[in-house]
Amino acid sequence: MPRSIRACTFLDKGGTGKTTTAAHLGVALAEQGKDVLLIDLAGKQGDLVKHFGCWETVERQIADDNDWPNISTVFQDQWAAIAEKLGDAAVEDLVLQTDEGVDLIPAHPGLDSLDAELGNIDDAHDRYSRLDSFLDEYIEPLGYDAILIDLPGLTNNVSYNGLWAVRNVIAPVEMGPFESEQAEALRADLDKIAANFDVDVNLAMVLPNKVDTRTTLAEEYLEAFREAYPDAVAPAHVPVSQDIRNAAEQGRTAFALEEPSTTAARAREAFLENAEVLAERLADARAVRPDGGDSTDRGESA
Numbered sequence: 385m386p387r388s389i390r391a392c393t394f395l396d397k398g399g400t401g402k403t404t405t406a407a408h409l410g411v412a413l414a415e416q417g418k419d420v421l422l423i424d425l426a427g428k429q430g431d432l433v434k435h436f437g438c439w440e441t442v443e444r445q446i447a448d449d450n451d452w453p454n455i456s457t458v459f460q461d462q463w464a465a466i467a468e469k470l471g472d473a474a475v476e477d478l479v480l481q482t483d484e485g486v487d488l489i490p491a492h493p494g495l496d497s498l499d500a501e502l503g504n505i506d507d508a509h510d511r512y513s514r515l516d517s518f519l520d521e522y523i524e525p526l527g528y529d530a531i532l533i534d535l536p537g538l539t540n541n542v543s544y545n546g547l548w549a550v551r552n553v554i555a556p557v558e559m560g561p562f563e564s565e566q567a568e569a570l571r572a573d574l575d576k577i578a579a580n581f582d583v584d585v586n587l588a589m590v591l592p593n594k595v596d597t598r599t600t601l602a603e604e605y606l607e608a609f610r611e612a613y614p615d616a617v618a619p620a621h622v623p624v625s626q627d628i629r630n631a632a633e634q635g636r637t638a639f640a641l642e643e644p645s646t647t648a649a650r651a652r653e654a655f656l657e658n659a660e661v662l663a664e665r666l667a668d669a670r671a672v673r674p675d676g677g678d679s680t681d682r683g684e685s686a
């Protein structure tokens with residue numbers, strides 16, 4: 385079974401804080417002493433890498449045609465041959481070190497066409513398990529304790545690869561009527577995956593984000609989420625904080641702010657508390673993985 389704990393941020397909706405959550409939970413896990421790898425599958429705009437001030441480096445590599453191999457390469461038929469030819473450099477070239485203690489595999493424009501390319505693979509197991517195989521064969525040997533993946537805010541072949549590879553979803557939700565519908569739709573989606581494939585994807589954490597507790601409505605939505613997801617809801621909600629937005633614009637997370645505002649400090653505490661609980665939940669989920677985590681014999685059941 386994989387040594388690492390794995391999860392993705394996913395919800396079939398834009399702007400709820402998936403990327404923010406991946407970045408902050410990643411740094412929180414690193415603060416707790418874990419070796420963390422973040423992977424950005426969310427699209428070529430590189431939002432995750434922008435949280436760590438590395439976007440210019442990545443953009444320059446792309447502009448200089450010095451961007452191969454990249455995250456989209458690992459999904460291709462030729463990847464095994466490429467990896468063999470390049471040796472250790474194949475994976476080393478994919479991974480960036482950040483100054484907030486996490487490593488990161490950035491997004492790439494090649495992700496744009498990846499959904500369609502994966503759609504051309506006839507065998508469903510092969511279509512959805514490419515990332516899983518890549519993680520098992522090429523990333524696990526690097527010894528990361530935790531792998532977090534930022535997924536696109538829609539259900540496609542790329543996000544299915546992410547779900548298949550990590551089996552655990554962190555869903556950041558805003559406090560509103562559409563969000564509870566969206567979380568319900570996510571739960572239905574995960575049930576559908578379980579029914580169609582031999583893969584149980586666990587809703588590991590529903591994370592209330594951008595919560596403004598000055599409004600009674602927010603309290604009501606929080607309570608509703610706690611009731612609907614008693615096992616999955618995060619122990620601490622993340623407050624709405626202009627500092628989180630500002631930090632992202634400056635290319636860092638709230639953890640790197642020298643003088644955080646009250647809300648940013650509370651957000652940090654919340655992410656730290658949630659990271660600890662997440663790590664426990666993921667370790668428990670890993671222990672009960674029915675296939676023992678061996679990706680080679682995972683069969684399609686439908």
Ligand SMILES: Nc1ncnc2c1ncn2[C@@H]1O[C@H](COP(=O)(O)OP(=O)(O)OP(=O)(O)O)[C@@H](O)[C@H]1O
Pocket residue numbers: 397398399400401402403404405426431537593594595622623624625626628629630632651
């Ligand atoms: N707790 C928060 N307080 C204030 N702003 C926040 C908070 N969390 C996220 N944001 C801001 O909300 C916006 C959307 O967040 P983010 O990019 O993380 O969402 P996303 O779900 O990844 O969006 P997309 O679907 O576009 O990928 C960003 O500008 C981000 O800085």
Ligand SMILES: [Mg+2]
Pocket residue numbers: 402403404426431
């Ligand atoms: Mg995003």
